Amino acid sequence: MKVLSKGTVYGLRALVYLATQKDRTGYVSIGEISEKLDISFHFLTKTFQTLTQNGILESYRGPNGGIALNKPAEQIFLLDIVKILEGDDFFDKCLLGLPGCGEFEPCPVHDFWKVAKAALKNEFEITSLAEMGAKVTDERLRLSA
Amino acid sequence: MKVLSKGTVYGLRALVYLATQKDRTGYVSIGEISEKLDISFHFLTKTFQTLTQNGILESYRGPNGGIALNKPAEQIFLLDIVKILEGDDFFDKCLLGLPGCGEFEPCPVHDFWKVAKAALKNEFEITSLAEMGAKVTDERLRLSA
DNA sequence: AAGATTTAAGAGTATTTAGTCGCAAAACAA
DNA sequence: TTGTTTTGCGACTAAATACTCTTAAATCTT
Numbered sequence: 001m002k003v004l005s006k007g008t009v010y011g012l013r014a015l016v017y018l019a020t021q022k023d024r025t026g027y028v029s030i031g032e033i034s035e036k037l038d039i040s041f042h043f044l045t046k047t048f049q050t051l052t053q054n055g056i057l058e059s060y061r062g063p064n065g066g067i068a069l070n071k072p073a074e075q076i077f078l079l080d081i082v083k084i085l086e087g088d089d090f091f092d093k094c095l096l097g098l099p100g101c102g103e104f105e106p107c108p109v110h111d112f113w114k115v116a117k118a119a120l121k122n123e124f125e126i127t128s129l130a131e132m133g134a135k136v137t138d139e140r141l142r143l144s145a
Numbered sequence: 146m147k148v149l150s151k152g153t154v155y156g157l158r159a160l161v162y163l164a165t166q167k168d169r170t171g172y173v174s175i176g177e178i179s180e181k182l183d184i185s186f187h188f189l190t191k192t193f194q195t196l197t198q199n200g201i202l203e204s205y206r207g208p209n210g211g212i213a214l215n216k217p218a219e220q221i222f223l224l225d226i227v228k229i230l231e232g233d234d235f236f237d238k239c240l241l242g243l244p245g246c247g248e249f250e251p252c253p254v255h256d257f258w259k260v261a262k263a264a265l266k267n268e269f270e271i272t273s274l275a276e277m278g279a280k281v282t283d284e285r286l287r288l289s290a
Numbered sequence: 291a292a293g294a295t296t297t298a299a300g301a302g303t304a305t306t307t308a309g310t311c312g313c314a315a316a317a318c319a320a
Numbered sequence: 321t322t323g324t325t326t327t328g329c330g331a332c333t334a335a336a337t338a339c340t341c342t343t344a345a346a347t348c349t350t
Contacts, residue, residue, distance in 0.1 A: 001238050009242045061327045064316030093146050097154045099290050108277040112268045123257045132253040206297045207347025
């Protein structure tokens with residue numbers, strides 16, 4: 001069950017990494033993140049550009065440049081990131097791919113899929129980068145293979 | 146949020162259509178299904194071959210040939226179909242794509258993803274083709290755009 | 291037996307997603 | 321002001337997914 005594209009997965013992992021570095025001042029270079037998480041530098045760069053353009057990250061060029069969260073990790077939620085990287089309609093898709101599937105013209109699995117999507121969306125809505133970062137730090141979780 | 150591949154979506158829609166035709170005797174031709182559901186004939190054929198090879202369908206060639214469910218629609222569940230078309234490990238994937246993510250080596254969202262997956266899997270497990278077919282017939286639902 | 295109908299199977303094409311490369315632009319350092 | 325570091329951006333390549341086409345095999349009809 002592949003729910004998120006590679007770009008989104010990489011972006012999420014990278015942002016959680018940033019959240020674990022909250023005590024550092026200044027910017028964290030993309031090169032460092034790419035190395036630590038074993039993600040292609042150029043691919044990561046593209047995802048970060050999207051996140052910068054959408055207000056999640058702040059970037060700075062030149063020596064000691066890099067990226068940084070544009071607001072406290074407590075105020076950035078999974079849903080924000082996914083909406084930017086996957087599109088605003090991420091949680092509006094029909095399981096059977098039928099266009100316009102909804103209350104008025106449902107597909108045969110609309111009822112249970114609606115509930116499942118709502119539950120998932122809620123989790124994405126309340127889970128912050130800070131929470132995930134703390135989990136990684138406290139429980140020594142990994143962010144790469 | 147694309148959860149199922151096109152092949153699986155087409156297969157599901159086609160099987161539900163078959164379930165709505167339970168009063169007909171004999172085989173239903175792939176050509177008819179392809180036309181009724183507006184799905185490419187050849188593409189559908191490949192998916193049906195997989196389903197035939199895995200015991201969901203029975204097929205017969207020649208005039209008045211076609212396919213038919215290999216057992217009562219009451220005994221075929223969404224989960225059976227998805228497992229065949231998407232792979233047995235469909236519900237075992239990590240949201241962040243980390244290999245070996247599980248209780249022992251979880252990712253930062255493993256806990257809630259595990260719960261969400263289990264709930265979904267349960268729905269897939271208890272929803273039969275008969276149930277979906279009846280819904281389509283009774284509530285006059287559509288199976289194509 | 292010959293021709294028509296229908297699934298089986300594999301090769302080939304197109305589109306989407308994933309990943310790479312090279313160079314421009316910004317900022318710093320000597 | 322020249323060279324170095326770092327992000328920005330567009331073009332390019334590769335791989336996966338989706339789709340099409342052709343031919344073979346099975347079965348029926350006449």
